[in-house]
Amino acid sequence: xxxxxxxxxxxxxxxxxxxxxxxxxxxxxxxxxxxxxxxxxxxxxxxxxxxxxxxxxxxxxxxxxxxxxxxxxxxxxxxxxxxxxxxxxxxxxxxxxxxxxxxxxxxxxxxxxxxxxxxxxxxxxxxxxxxxxxxxxxxxxxxxxxxxxxxxxxxxxxxxxxxxxxxxxxxxxxxxxxxxxxxxxxxxxxxxxxxxxxxxxxxxxxxxxxxxxxxxxxxxxxxxxxxxxxxxxxxxxxxxxxxxxxxxxxxxxxxxxxxxxxxxxxxxxxxxxxxxxxxxxxxxxxxxxxxxxxxxxxxxxxxxxxxxxxxxxxxxxxxxxxxxxxxxxxxxxxxxxxxxxxxxxxxxxxxxxxxxxxxxxxxxxxxxxxxxxxxxxxxxxxxxxxxxxxxxxxxxxxxxxxxxxxxxxxxxxxxxxxxxxxxxxxxxxxxxxxxxxxxxxxxxxxxxxxxxxxxxxxxxxxxxxxxxxxxxxxxxxxxxxxxxxxxxxxxxxxxxxxxxxxxxxxxxxxxxxx
Numbered sequence: 130x131x132x133x134x135x136x137x138x139x140x141x142x143x144x145x146x147x148x149x150x151x152x153x154x155x156x157x158x159x160x161x162x163x164x165x166x167x168x169x170x171x172x173x174x175x176x177x178x179x180x181x182x183x184x185x186x187x188x189x190x191x192x193x194x195x196x197x198x199x200x201x202x203x204x205x206x207x208x209x210x211x212x213x214x215x216x217x218x219x220x221x222x223x224x225x226x227x228x229x230x231x232x233x234x235x236x237x238x239x240x241x242x243x244x245x246x247x248x249x250x251x252x253x254x255x256x257x258x259x260x261x262x263x264x265x266x267x268x269x270x271x272x273x274x275x276x277x278x279x280x281x282x283x284x285x286x287x288x289x290x291x292x293x294x295x296x297x298x299x300x301x302x303x304x305x306x307x308x309x310x311x312x313x314x315x316x317x318x319x320x321x322x323x324x325x326x327x328x329x330x331x332x333x334x335x336x337x338x339x340x341x342x343x344x345x346x347x348x349x350x351x352x353x354x355x356x357x358x359x360x361x362x363x364x365x366x367x368x369x370x371x372x373x374x375x376x377x378x379x380x381x382x383x384x385x386x387x388x389x390x391x392x393x394x395x396x397x398x399x400x401x402x403x404x405x406x407x408x409x410x411x412x413x414x415x416x417x418x419x420x421x422x423x424x425x426x427x428x429x430x431x432x433x434x435x436x437x438x439x440x441x442x443x444x445x446x447x448x449x450x451x452x453x454x455x456x457x458x459x460x461x462x463x464x465x466x467x468x469x470x471x472x473x474x475x476x477x478x479x480x481x482x483x484x485x486x487x488x489x490x491x492x493x494x495x496x497x498x499x500x501x502x503x504x505x506x507x508x509x510x511x512x513x514x515x516x517x518x519x520x521x522x523x524x525x526x527x528x529x530x531x532x533x534x535x536x537x538x539x540x541x542x543x544x545x546x547x548x549x550x551x552x553x554x555x556x557x558x559x560x561x562x563x564x565x566x567x568x569x570x571x572x573x574x575x576x577x578x579x580x581x582x583x584x585x586x587x588x589x590x591x592x593x594x595x596x597x598x599x600x601x602x603x604x605x606x607x608x609x610x611x612x613x614x615x616x617x618x619x620x621x622x623x624x625x626x627x628x629x630x631x632x633x634x635x636x637x638x639x640x641x642x643x
Contacts (some may be wrong), residue, residue, distance in 0.1 A: 150369045179215030181211050195382040201329040205277035215255035224496040229431040231459050233438035239545030241378035241555045249325045256424050257334045261397035281330040288318030297348045301337035312389040320385040327382025346408045350397040364389035375551045429514050430559035433489045433521035436556045440525040443546040473487035489517045513640045516633045519563045520554045567629035600624050
């Protein structure tokens with residue numbers, strides 16, 4: 130996870146605002162009268178209605194027969210409407226998040242495929258260029274949107290996985306004589322893995338370990354063509370990840386690089402560059418490694434909201450069915466929704482969903498302010514966003530599973546939304562696996578206790594601090610017993626996750642109280 134920077138480094142020196150070409154989109158009024166409205170002048174409500182109309186055909190997709198190539202064509206068409214600009218992630222983040230929520234409402238019918246395709250393109254690929262690129266590189270985003278060029282994000286590798294953090298073995302070696310980089314996968318384990326939209330993308334942001342004069346200076350982002358005029362770039366190796374349980378309208382690729390030569394302009398160099406053979410960090414206290422991780426914040430909010438939208442849609446579909454499904458009884462004609470356990474879970478979900486939606490919404494509002502002002506979020510917001518992602522996803526998984534097992538054979542039928550439940554599994558792994566985030570919460574809390582609270586009288590400890598102290602003492606005793614820190618951590622996994630649950634509960638309460 131990205132580290133927080135010093136207060137002096139929180140201003141990010143955003144490139145000069147781009148003068149995006151004026152685009153006009155036919156927005157239909159309530160009377161279906163065509164009106165030409167400049168997109169940039171639309172209210173958020175009007176923009177949302179226009180986005181709904183532009184995506185209405187998505188609900189008609191037959192995801193059991195549509196190819197990923199056809200799905201990609203629909204993404205290109207949506208991109209070329211110009212409704213959501215590539216730079217809206219910074220300039221109009223409310224639109225960025227609303228677009229993700231609106232698309233997620235189709236998930237009970239369509240599954241995760243198109244939503245993932247959309248967020249990979251806008252958040253991970255375009256968002257990385259907008260955040261890490263220099264002004265000339267950011268300008269390219271308008272050109273790519275005009276042409277309907279799709280992008281992907283090449284970070285995760287075959288031997289890295291969700292447990293590793295930002296582990297990158299793909300190399301980019303700088304040659305000062307030719308002023309080029311050579312992008313190379315040194316072994317099969319360094320191939321990029323599960324890269325969504327990788328088989329059809331024209332562009333990718335590839336994360337590689339930059340080497341200058343044989344010395345590593347850490348992971349950096351490079352923009353390159355995966356294909357030109359439909360032909361795969363020489364040296365780029367693409368593998369189809371194969372058929373999945375759901376989301377087969379989305380292509381997932383393994384990507385290898387066999388000594389692909391890139392110009393110096395491929396390096397997204399807003400924060401770091403190369404002068405001769407010297408590595409230059411442009412903004413003091415702002416390593417590129419940390420800035421690559423900034424996409425996690427927008428992504429985690431979007432994923433949390435998507436999980437909540439899927440859950441709300443599934444519950445609404447199921448409740449509508451249950452309210453109209455008559456049941457036999459010795460007397461009267463009750464409906465399924467009156468069965469006590471179903472009635473209880475509908476009520477429980479509404480209460481919990483409303484609370485989480487408010488919490489995630491507050492995270493979005495505060496993060497949007499930082500995106501517009503080009504500043505980094507503070508520690509409280511960073512922690513709240515991590516909690517939002519974990520709680521929204523894990524609570525949705527738990528409640529949707531319980532609903533499935535209470536509503537009867539209806540949950541086995543196609544078209545009910547239950548067959549798309551693995552959408553939530555995708556959310557669980559995306560933008561930081563839930564278990565990894567929970568372990569980080571506990572680890573950070575233990576470190577804080579050791580530095581700030583251990584010396585205080587136990588009488589001054591609150592319940593969370595006491596739980597932290599007990600866990601720390603148990604881990605320390607285990608290490609003294611057998612000398613293996615990792616084993617001690619693993620042996621106390623139940624207590625670690627229990628502490629993270631306490632942390633998340635308290636984080637939500639304190640964040641909402643402010």
